[in-house]
Amino acid sequence: xxxxxxxxxxxxxxxxxxxxxxxxxxxxxxxxxxxxxxxxxxxxxxxxxxxxxxxxxxxxxxxxxxxxxxxxxxxxxxxxxxxxxxxxxxxxxxxxxxxxxxxxxxxxxxxxxxxxxxxxxxxxxxxxxxxxxxxxxxxxxxxxxxxxxxxxxxxxxxxxxxxxxxxxxxxxxxxxxxxx
Ligand code: IMP
Numbered sequence: 001x002x003x004x005x006x007x008x009x010x011x012x013x014x015x016x017x018x019x020x021x022x023x024x025x026x027x028x029x030x031x032x033x034x035x036x037x038x039x040x041x042x043x044x045x046x047x048x049x050x051x052x053x054x055x056x057x058x059x060x061x062x063x064x065x066x067x068x069x070x071x072x073x074x075x076x077x078x079x080x081x082x083x084x085x086x087x088x089x090x091x092x093x094x095x096x097x098x099x100x101x102x103x104x105x106x107x108x109x110x111x112x113x114x115x116x117x118x119x120x121x122x123x124x125x126x127x128x129x130x131x132x133x134x135x136x137x138x139x140x141x142x143x144x145x146x147x148x149x150x151x152x153x154x155x156x157x158x159x160x161x162x163x164x165x166x167x168x169x170x171x172x173x174x175x176x177x178x179x180x
Contacts, residue, residue, distance in 0.1 A: 002174045013176035025150040030061035041065040048072040050105030053162040054133045069093040085115040100125040106134040110142020
């Protein structure tokens, strides 16, 4: 049985999705990608740090011809978006005329992703799609389509399975949500 309640710094988190539930979500997303990109070559752009566990699990379930690139964009301090987006580690791989799929941990306001998608578009990929494990639709202000969504969740802050609170909790196999 996974731990039900966690304390990190000043916050308390409760079990929200087990590793098994997360893997079922990831398997469904992998099926969708395998179907949509059958017989095509894809560049997967993995957004660091949060998407690292999700991407590792997802990519192992894909049978698509692919290469992997990494990007680091940051806008968060603690549990609040700082509003200012920075590309700390840009995509160095060639994406011109390629099918590109961005693999993200969560789209909340969409500010981070809007910035990244606009930056990638300037490099003229053949197609550009977005796959996110989680989405907080009530907070969304973006002007773009999310092509693949693992799960729409409520607004509370989550940690585990790649998600952190002040850089802690990323390695947890289960997902926890902040207690209200
Ligand atoms: P957005 O720009 O508001 O969409 O924020 C997206 C980024 O904020 C994600 O890539 C995460 O790194 C971070 N983030 C948003 N919500 C959470 C959360 O509940 N837990 C941990 N990180 C989060």
